[in-house]
Amino acid sequence: MKRTSGLPRCVLATAGRATTYRALAVALILAAASTEAYPAADDVASLYGPQPPADATYLRVVNLSTHTAKLALPSGAQPIELAPGAASRLDVVRPGTALKVRVDGGIPTGSEGAAPAAGADTVGETITVALERDASGAWRATPIAAPAAxxxxxxxxxxxxxxxxxxxxxxxxxxxxxxxxxxxxxxxxxxxxxxxxxxxxxxxxxxxxxxxxxxxxxxxxxxxxxxxxxxxxxxxxxxxxxxxxxxxxx
CATH class of the missing domain: 2.60.40.1120 (Carboxypeptidase-like, regulatory domain)
Structure with a gap:
């Protein structure tokens, strides 16, 4: 039998096939790992959910009265009924949007205490608006702004x-x-x-x-x-x- 590099041809052929199989196995493993990485990334994204924009201002209403208040929030979301003592979720307000809350179809007095509109000076702030009702039945709003959490x-x-x-x-x-x-x-x-x-x-x-x-x-x-x-x-x-x-x- 003719020898090459001191080894029989059958040994060299077997070694070549083994190298090819190992390379193929590595490629398959890498491909499998790659396909598994995408679902993992999707799982992380779904865990945190969609995040609000970085330039948002946050506005919340707390009802300090003994009456239910029907609210329309700045973001334009569906009106909500806020029970006495309850607080709304933080409304995400984009720059340029007026920071006004409508209660029972009207603007409560005292709202001028808040910034007129969301902008660079309110980014990240939480504006909490407390609603109270006077003896005549009129709503009054008292806003307090706080830095971002x-x-x-x-x-x-x-x-x-x-x-x-x-x-x-x-x-x-x-x-x-x-x-x-x-x-x-x-x-x-x-x-x-x-x-x-x-x-x-x-x-x-x-x-x-x-x-x-x-x-x-x-x-x-x-x-x-x-x-x-x-x-x-x-x-x-x-x-x-x-x-x-x-x-x-x-």
């Missing part, structure tokens, strides 16, 4: 909006009023802080007056929750809502 993968964020006239707002633990969560939140202002994702019973304090307790739900890391301080300086009320987006618009 910061993201923290390990902790939750807690925010407070003070709508009480003459109250230097304080939020404390019910069982330990001296242990303040927030202090010195002036009327018409907001404050925020990061917290561990634990449940707690909170009270609002205005001077010597203490609100009924409010049960803060156990928040997951990365979530944001807003507290609303309302009522009178002599009788404060504490409520709240998760900072949930109305996106995509419903």
């Amino acid at each position: 910061s993201a923290d993968a390990l902790r939750a964020q807690l925010r407070v909006f003070n709508f009480v006239e003459g109250c230097d707002g304080k939020i404390a633990l019910e069982r330990s009023p001296a242990s303040a969560v927030f202090t010195g939140v002036a009327t018409g202002h907001a404050a925020s802080r990061s917290i561990n994702p634990v449940a707690a019973s909170l009270v609002a304090v205005c001077g010597q007056a203490v609100s009924p307790p409010f049960e803060l739900p156990r928040l997951a890391a990365g979530q944001s929750f807003s507290l609303f301080l309302s009522g009178l300086a002599t009788h404060p009320v504490l409520s709240g809502a998760l900072d949930a987006l109305n996106w995509p618009a419903r």
Whole structure:
């Protein structure tokens, strides 16, 4: 038998076929991995869902009255009925859109306190509009703007909006009023802080007056929750809502 490089031809042929098979197997494995990567990417996208635009302003309404309010929000989403004490989801407002809320078909008084329209100066802000109703049945709106919620993968964020006239707002633990969560939140202002994702019973304090307790739900890391301080300086009320987006618009 004729030898080449010291090896029989049959051995060389077998070695060649083995190399070809190995190359083919590697190619098939790479192809399979490639096709599996696309569904994985799709799964990640579906986990987070469609994200709001980076230039959005967020607007929310909290109904502090004892009447149901029929709302039309700036984004043009379907009107919603907001029950007494309830808060709407955060409405995603694009630049150039008027930051006006219509209630029962009209514009409530006090709305001029908000920026006239979403723009570069409101990007990322959360504007919370508190609705109240006077003795004549007319609606009044009081807006408070707060910076964008910061993201923290390990902790939750807690925010407070003070709508009480003459109250230097304080939020404390019910069982330990001296242990303040927030202090010195002036009327018409907001404050925020990061917290561990634990449940707690909170009270609002205005001077010597203490609100009924409010049960803060156990928040997951990365979530944001807003507290609303309302009522009178002599009788404060504490409520709240998760900072949930109305996106995509419903």
